[in-house]
Amino acid sequence: MRTTKTKQMPFFWFNTEIKLINQMIRPLLPDPTIRFDLDSLVWREKVRETLNAFLNYLPQTGKGLEIGCGKGHITALFQKLGYTIIGTDLPITIDEAMGFRHPLWQEPVWQAISKRYGAKFQIADATKLPFKDGSFDFVLANAVIEHVRPQRLVGKIFKEVLRVLKPGGFLLISETPQPTSYSEWLGGQLGYGEHEIKIAGEQVTKILIDSGFRVVYHDQYDLVPTQLPLPGRLGHWSVNLLFPFLEVVEHLLRLTPLRRFAHHTRTVAKKGNG
DSSP: OOOOOOOOOOHHHHHHHHHHHHHHHGGGSSOTTSOOGGGOHHHHHHHHHHHHHHHTTSOSSOEEEEESOTTOHHHHHHHHTTOEEEEEEOSSOSSOTTOOOOTTTHHHHHHHHHHHHOOEEEEOOTTSOSSOTTOEEEEEEESOGGGOSSTTHHHHHHHHHHHHEEEEEEEEEEEEEOTTOHHHHHHHHHTSOOOSOOOOHHHHHHHHHHTTEEEEEEEEEOOSOSSOSOSTTHHHHHHHHTHHHHHHHHHHHTTSGGGGGOSEEEEEEEESOO
């Protein structure tokens, strides 16, 4: 059962914070000119919608963990909402659009976010989390499990998350690309790239259940492009101009059988049956 909705990320609040984070960390990145997901309003809205769906299940306060936190923007947002949260990641990114392979790239970015927001960050392997049993009220894994190699380790990660969650705690799995995604296929055909690993929502659900979780929410989303294959920031500017129209199209398409061709799935799972 859902808890009473106590917190949400309003559109203007969310976009203001993302803009501040973007401006703060872009100069700290090894290649600040690279196409950046935070620039896309359409991408931001998908993230905001996902996080608000998760917030429906959370208490007003609590302690959280983000695994595979990357730049740390989601960790920062939850800290801003009043949660106490730790962001963790490996010392290199894997298949990120940013393409960083430098083992120290997180340090200046995480330090800047920690200074502004108070969130904590550390290097950690999600298959052996350095936290005690029952340490957290919730765990987030956004755009993570499709990068796990070998894929059999996904179940091990879920069991580790189950261990560090308190009874009744929640896990969010989001931005998982589907095998039926038309945009993944199109990206591969046009040479813009696609995820090597794509995971069906049914498979995510099965691994979660086998790991001891109970799935309480699942959805498919991301039917319209979040960025366009144009040089520099032109793709983001173009898609941002079309944002109001694309949002209407997105929600209409989700009401049709075409939703099975959506790019991503998101799932909320709970520890325990209560």
